[in-house]
Amino acid sequence: MTDLADTLLRDLTEPQAQAVRHTEGPLLILAAAGSGKTRVITRRIAYLIALGIPPWQILALTFTNKAAAEMRERVHHLLSGRDDAERLRRGLTITTFHALCARLLRRYAPLMEGAPRWGIRGDYTIYDTDDQTALMKRVMSDLQISTTNFPPRSMLGAVSNAKNELKDAEAFAREAHDFHARTVAKVFEKYEKALRAANAVDFDDLLLLTARLLRESAEARAEVQARWRYLMIDEYQDTNRAQFVIAAQLCGVDPDAPPGTPPNVCVVGDPDQSIYGWRGADIKNILDFEEHYPAARVIALGQNFRSTAPILAAADGLIRHNKQRKHKDLFTSRSGGRKPEVVLCRDEHHEARLAVDWLRRLLEEHPELAWKDCAIFYRNNALSRVAEDTLRASGIPYVIARGTAFYQREEIKDALAYLRVVANPADDVSLRRIINKPARKIGDASLDAVEGAAVGTGLPLLAAIRRVCAGAVRPEGVSGVAIGGMQRFVETLDRWTGAGSFMGSEVSGSLSELVDRVIKESGLEAMYKSAAAKSGADAEENRLDNLAELVTSAKDFEAEYDPTADAAQAAPREAGAPAPPPLLAMLRGFLESVALVADADAIDPASGAVTLMTLHAAKGLEFRCVAMIGLEEGLLPSMRALEADPNAEEERRLCFVGITRAMEHLLITSAKYRASRGLRERTIPSRFLSELPKDTIEISDQSDAFGDDTFDDDRHEGPRYEPVDNVDTAGRMARARAAAGGPGRPAGPAQPFPVGCAVRHPQFGVGKVVALLSSGSNARAQIQFRGVGTKTLVLQYARLERVD
DNA sequence: AAAACTGCATCTCAA
């Protein structure tokens, strides 16, 4: 045993050390919340290396880039004593499931190209939720299926569920017996065809196609098995069927066949933190691990190093209410600490104020605490708004964990769509998005005509457009003006790519240069610039900054890019098949990394700000001070979860995850009234509040407090809080609503708002009516608010008051 | 072909 290996075991508990030392054969680590799970995984990786295992034989899989980056960082730190640390670090593969799959699919795409129904090429595009929706709508309109009877969202949900169970359209159709299922089957089949025609995959495909690849290609399977001998999987309780199969294939284990040599697979997880059932995660994967991998060693890490005793006691008391659960004792080494506070608030504004004041007071009382130690959790994204507004008004720095937000902005998606068409000319969804943006006089009618003429040829839309431009065909209904626009579009594209060759002096040398040129030469920049000049709003100015930011992010990618690590570059190739031009390969890598950004990736511990995020995004993190808001029936547990009992248990686990993120200070709140989609409604406190053992928490009811000077901005809404007892009746609901000035109010503005009159809005403040836009039930007015800017409000719903 | 307007449906959670 080397000295380093010895050092790696030194300050671990006995179970932790056992887990690190168990290197051969299957290992299940049941790691309770805060039990030092990441510590064990990273030590174990370093330990393997210390034993002389080549790092390139080690594969560690996580769910987010953030988790992978942290793991890489910590392993690197553990190896820092060695002079070959850098070489070792580079040999390791620590990545997310989705990124691994994306790489494998690129690398082995040539092996699949022959496959009739699921073959894809290495230059495929990854479609995100928006792209999926756009494609689904298109498919449904082609099939003439009503989107009111069959919402595209739920169609995609059904498809996603099927894919998560490794079911393809054909298998789905076989089991579809009623009308609804048969309709889904039809849509599913067409949607798959459209994806393949666009040479695109959705998120579920990344996993599904990889599982299929490893099952069906002996060559791919043999290669990955020969390469990776030590597999580690984090958050194993959240793996789905596809991920289970991928893991099994990587291990050289056929899940449907009797076992051979036990593989060196180590999975880590906690059944109590399984919160992704809704996206196909199967808790059985971890519960039945010992059956899937006979001779598995099981090690439980029960000691909590994170939370103080009162916080852990509350969490333990809550999770005990889950019936489908093997009991385990949670214990902490951290004695002392204050009990979690539970406060019933008046409404969402009161709640947000209270939470922010609570954080502020903590920081005053404990000088060692900073804003970065604080977090606010909520069940759904809609709840972030009030907290955000309150923090902004208080001048407290905050960040929202929404890593994907940047890439979902309209202007960024536009620029990316151009780049995607460059990387994958078959990508019809992206092409349709930008072909007439900025306006090139190419309308839907022209596009449909071109597409109609190409029907049967199987050509992608861009190829069909090229034929029209070349004069090979002239479909009826396409004007000369439209053809001119198409020609200009195609020429622009070809200038960037050297007509697909990526050769020639006109073609960009670097990725960031290409991105910059695309933004400028596509006309996007000019389009947003003129929009900004016209409206004068800062929101439009912002778009230009965002586009500039995209160039910067391309530059960053470029700096980190390692072509030798790029699987597509290193792919085994048929004789004579050339490697893609380096710039094109880099572009594909960039687009892939952009597509696989997770919300949780945005969390930067060094930001010095309060972090706002959903409970789902909070998994795996810890904060010294945590405020959980919105503990109400219908929110947590969520409305949908209330329908079925097993889902309620998952909601309880979600609540448990939130509580166990807190190290020292925990606040839990609910609001008696909450406005949702514009309507103020009476709520019912979450059942989880009553499940917290009374002696583990400090509870207080401030829901009737009003007239308090801290809430003076609310006075314009008028008095509306009648005393209401706990038993709720329909009559009381209606009266409470009417009193709240909400839905009970007759339609239409209570008073006229002529142009030019002064108004006050509870949130936006004082403003002036600039214009009345329309009439009827949805009459809207443009109102210019001081400091806020111009807003368009629906008079019927807006809480407006005249202030002449 | 593009802009303006209006009725309608709507919010989980996420790679």
Place this chain on the structure above:
DNA sequence: ATGCAGTTTT
């Protein structure tokens, strides 16, 4: 309170 889709207007 908003965003979308279908419709009407320019």
